[in-house]
Amino acid sequence: MQPALEILTHPALAPLRHGFFTRKGGASSGLFSGLNCGRGSSDQRDAVSINRLRVAEAMGVPTDRLATVHQVHSADVVTVGPGDDLAAVCTTAADALVTATPGIALAVLTADCQPVLLADPDTGVIGAAHAGWRGALDGVLDATVAAMQAAGAERIRAVIGPSISQRAYEVGDEFMDVFLADDPANGRFFSGGPAGRPLFDLPSYGLARLRGLGVDADWCGHCTYSDPARFFSYRRATHEGAADYGRLISAIAL
Numbered sequence: 001m002q003p004a005l006e007i008l009t010h011p012a013l014a015p016l017r018h019g020f021f022t023r024k025g026g027a028s029s030g031l032f033s034g035l036n037c038g039r040g041s042s043d044q045r046d047a048v049s050i051n052r053l054r055v056a057e058a059m060g061v062p063t064d065r066l067a068t069v070h071q072v073h074s075a076d077v078v079t080v081g082p083g084d085d086l087a088a089v090c091t092t093a094a095d096a097l098v099t100a101t102p103g104i105a106l107a108v109l110t111a112d113c114q115p116v117l118l119a120d121p122d123t124g125v126i127g128a129a130h131a132g133w134r135g136a137l138d139g140v141l142d143a144t145v146a147a148m149q150a151a152g153a154e155r156i157r158a159v160i161g162p163s164i165s166q167r168a169y170e171v172g173d174e175f176m177d178v179f180l181a182d183d184p185a186n187g188r189f190f191s192g193g194p195a196g197r198p199l200f201d202l203p204s205y206g207l208a209r210l211r212g213l214g215v216d217a218d219w220c221g222h223c224t225y226s227d228p229a230r231f232f233s234y235r236r237a238t239h240e241g242a243a244d245y246g247r248l249i250s251a252i253a254l
Helices: 045-059 086-090 133-138 140-150 173-182 184-189 202-212 234-240
Strands: 017-021 077-080 096-099 105-110 114-120 125-131 157-160 190-192 198-200 216-219 248-253
Touching: 017 045, 017 114, 045 105, 045 248, 077 086, 077 140, 096 105, 096 140, 105 114, 105 125, 114 140, 114 202, 114 248, 125 133, 125 140, 125 248, 133 140, 133 173, 133 202, 140 202, 157 202, 173 184, 173 198, 184 190, 184 202, 202 216
Parallel strands: 077 096, 157 216
Antiparallel strands: 017 248, 096 125, 105 248, 114 125, 114 157, 190 198
């Protein structure tokens, strides 16, 4: 019997089909044990394909209607229309997707970065963004909201899925300086860690960017680093000396 998927949802995105998928219920093994959906990982290609098929089925779309992009930590957004070739979209370098077309599920992959699902159920516009620190700082959330508004969205809701939390995100002074140079008020997203190095609150930064755009935004509260049974984590894998790491998937559909 196929193991059951674990799909985290949030009332702010109801009634739209959506989910922040944990690593549970997948076909991968070893380092990638569970639902690894990262084609860029060194996992077996067949296992990743099976995992993505299970996600598409859970989202109620054919596997070729599960739209992703080639994520590069940018602020670039792809707006997907009814006649677009989703195979080509999947190879496009970008970090967010927007659509007003029913029957398409938008998805992003993460392993500590913020997966952000967005929707205006009233106008039928949805979005999904991969927002690591670089993409968030460079404006990927701003660009996603702008693309949704261009597609007709008016009152946008957003939920940040499982991400690395502040208590697990130790950074260097030079990292903090980049944020302070952009806006001195960004100092509120840093606190002192036990080793005297700054700790960065990525989800709070994402929430502030979204709310500053007039978006009703929440964070689900799950830390990827601190829960290895449920979530993949790039930083945890690095600390453990692992050769690679799995990628979580988050998706939303009209």
